[in-house]
Amino acid sequence: MFPFFRLTALFHRFRHNIRAGGKLALLCAVLLAACTVTPEPAQRQTVTVTSHTSQTPPRPGQQLPPVPREFRAVWVSTVANIDWPSRRDLSSEQQKAEIISILNHAAQMNLNAIVLQVRPAADAIYPSAIEPWSEFLTGEQGKPPSPYYDPLQFWVEQAHERGLELHAWFNPYRARTPQAKTAAAKNHISRTWPEAVKQYGDLQWMDPGEPAAMQQTLDVIRDVVKRYDIDGVHIDDYFYPYPIKAANGADLDFPDDAAWLRYLQSGGNLNRADWRRENVNRLVSAINQQVHQEKSWIKFGISPFGIGRPDRLPAGISGFSQYDKLYADVELWLSQGWLDYLAPQLYWPIQQSAQAFKVLHSYWIAQNTQQRYIWPGLYTSRIDHSDKSWPAEEILNQVDAVREQNGSGHLHFSMISLQQNRKDIRQRLAAEKYTMPAVIPATPWLDGSTLPTMPQLELDGDQQSVTVKPGSDVAAVRLLAIWKRTDQQWLFSVQSASKTGISLTGTPQTGAIREIAVIAIGRNGMESQTARLSFP
Known part of the structure; x- marks a missing residue:
């Protein structure tokens, strides 16, 4: 070196x-x-990352937390x-x-x-x-x-x-x-x-x-x-x-x-x-x-x-x-x-x-x-x-x-x-x-009129995973931002949009997954509407 x-x-x-x-x-x-x-998609507000500074994920509730944002x-x-x-x-x-x-x-x-x-x-x-x-x-x-x-x-x-x-x-x-x-x-x-x-x-x-x-x-x-x-x-x-x-x-x-x-x-x-x-x-x-x-x-x-x-x-x-x-x-x-x-x-x-x-x-x-x-x-x-x-x-x-x-x-x-x-x-x-993932802040002045289509969620037959079907603008979607709600907290993760399977398996530490929310993130960082599924 x-x-x-x-x-x-x-x-x-x-x-x-x-x-x-x-x-x-x-x-x-x-x-x-x-x-x-702080860029904001038309359908759902995105704020500059705040939850990344917390040592614990957001507590559960029906209100979906904002997508954490930070470069x-x-x-x-x-x-x-x-x-x-x-x-x-x-x-x-x-x-x-x-x-x-x-x-x-x-x-x-x-x-x-x-x-x-x-x-x-x-x-x-x-x-x-x-x-x-x-x-x-x-x-x-x-x-x-x-x-x-x-x-x-x-x-x-x-x-x-x-x-x-x-x-x-x-x-x-x-x-x-x-x-x-x-x-x-x-x-x-x-x-x-x-x-x-x-x-x-x-x-x-x-x-x-x-x-x-x-x-x-x-x-x-x-x-x-x-x-x-x-x-x-x-x-x-x-x-x-x-x-x-x-x-x-x-x-x-x-x-x-x-x-x-x-x-x-x-x-x-x-x-x-x-x-x-x-x-x-x-x-x-x-x-x-x-x-x-x-x-x-x-x-x-x-x-x-x-x-x-x-x-x-x-x-x-x-x-x-x-x-x-x-x-x-x-x-x-x-x-x-x-x-x-x-x-x-x-x-x-x-x-x-x-x-x-x-x-x-x-x-x-x-x-x-x-x-x-x-x-x-x-x-x-x-x-x-x-x-x-x-x-x-x-x-x-x-x-x-x-x-x-x-x-x-x-x-x-x-x-x-x-x-x-x-x-x-x-x-x-x-x-x-960096206690949880974060999505890069959006650049709405770049191709800002283009918002990703809301993904579709299908519960797989094993009841342990969800398949994500993106909209027609597949090439314009970079990421899937994923929230999972347990009885104790919201858990956030990010994955490439090319990976369409999401596990619903909980852990002894987190408990069972009660709800999943998936947001498509476009190449300019803008968010789609949220697709949600709840489970008993």
């Missing part, structure tokens, strides 16, 4: 590494939390083999076994989404006519898995079978990392469009000011959206690269002189910083439009650095400026509604005053004028075995903090910390914070 937290010199390379700012260590990482808007996701990084595959020399069966292990752990702890890195460095973990197979997958760029299979298709199918969403995560502009060991393939952008790729320190970077670079990213995303049944498109914080230092200690400027001069010669009148921000703005806006034109239900999410514009920061907050250094005008994207969820990287402890978790969370909520979702990224991988390790309580308390601020979701970076169950974090999240 890549020594992710060991080498300070590499921290600025990857989206979840550490950035230093003054005396304080700032972490450049992933997504954020919580919007107060609970984890990033799975392929760059440098951080999460998957664990090595570059694994066979196809070994890769599949790791996928199954990751998804099983995610489902067992009641997560509901995987954010999978499908494009780590202008390459692909799936068959592509546009970019080469990733070196991190097979050990050689351009080399397919052997025996051959389509990893992304396998991820999608296996995630959906477990009732998990699969969001495809693209790095927008990174072309090559220092961890690359083999030569670039013939169809890598550094060879097909060399003028669009710049050397920056020991990185190769697609220049956001070059039309070919932006078009390549758009073409790659469109191709995946068209060919795969993904639930979300996700991009990270690497627009312009994190600055590296020149010999004199100053930031080394990104070498985009050619594109800048062409802009000036064409009559452009923005200053260079604003021009760079406009390049990034055009990409974000175009991805948002393109994704929803191809498939209206797919969510588009962005995971920027967690600190916003310097001129808007709350009192007491300081640190690295993505607005000035990465040319990311995140506040503009929110105000324009160019995304469906924002996952600011809130990778600091609650008590770190200059980057206070709760203050920054509140800041992003305040910027959310279009009422999209704010789902923060939590730095769960800071739980390790080093002297600087966070205690598990830090992440558990951050989950509570998001919920206390009316948040509706969060993401963990990254899966390896949960796979390894560092300091029992996976078990504690399952036992203390």
